[in-house]
Amino acid sequence: MTVEVSLRERKKLATRAALSHAAWTLMVEQGLDAATPEAIAEAADVSPRTFRNYFVSREEAILAGLVRQGTSLIDAMQARPSDEPLWDSLTQILPSFVDSFIGERDDIAVLMRVVGDNPGMRAQHLVTYERVNLQLAELIAERTGTDAERDMAPRLLASVLAAVLRTSVEIWAKGQTDRALTDLVRDGLAQVRDGLPILAPHPPLHSPAIR
Structure with missing residues (x-):
């Protein structure tokens, strides 16, 4: 049976x-x-x-295919050494994962145009994005021993990771760079891990003394 x-x-x-x-x-x-x-x-x-x-x-x-591919991300994370730091695992997995399931650049460019032009596709794209976000949160929670429903940390990190992936794909699909998608994802992860150094505050400018 x-x-x-x-x-x-x-x-x-x-x-x-x-x-x-x-x-x-x-x-x-x-x-x-x-x-x-x-x-x-x-x-x-x-x-x-x-x-x-x-x-x-x-x-x-x-x-639906984009959501379905999330299961392979879970399998890849579970295959990593259990004592490996989370960020190290993500850096190893996410770039190659995105490269394998996203497909051709021209196809994603078509999708982005359709999403931008059609309200129904735009709404479903948001739903898909949230589902991928949830998959990431559950994955992080499982790896870190937290609860994706009650704890903020896995949900916050999942949102950040989803933003890195989405931004990297958008820049790549629109042809705004010649860099490979995997390199964009790695760079995005590195910037987030370093606290987005480009946004670090600059030393205050000293005004000339008033006499």
Whole structure:
């Protein structure tokens, strides 16, 4: 019985992933208007009713892959040595993780334009961002022995890390730098770890003595 349930769940996950991939591909290659629930279902070789069983909207389907990838981040963190400092683990994991799941720069640039132009996509993007933030908080809480619901520290750090990832991806996708995405993420983590030295207060300027 256990094997049967496991296989059923695997099939569900595969169907959900196929629908999400089809939705993403339609948006990137043909535009958001082409990514209707009916077109997504047809591309995934399922019925429109099946689509509605898995997603409430095309926007959710398009962005579902980004949330799904969060599980691989958890697995990567759990594989690190248990006595390794948290920041060292994050510095090792996050750059390569982002590089592997983000995909092509041109595709992310398309996504950013669509999010900027479409209120529905913008709202779903915020929901996706919050889900990734929650995954990070739970990951940090597990590693540090804290509670992601009651303790501020894992939630605050997760928000900071999510901001580093989001900012790095935006700069990279918009072509505002020639640097690799992994380098941007490493630099962002280093700046946060150092207390954002660029924002350090400067010594006060001395006004000339009034005579």
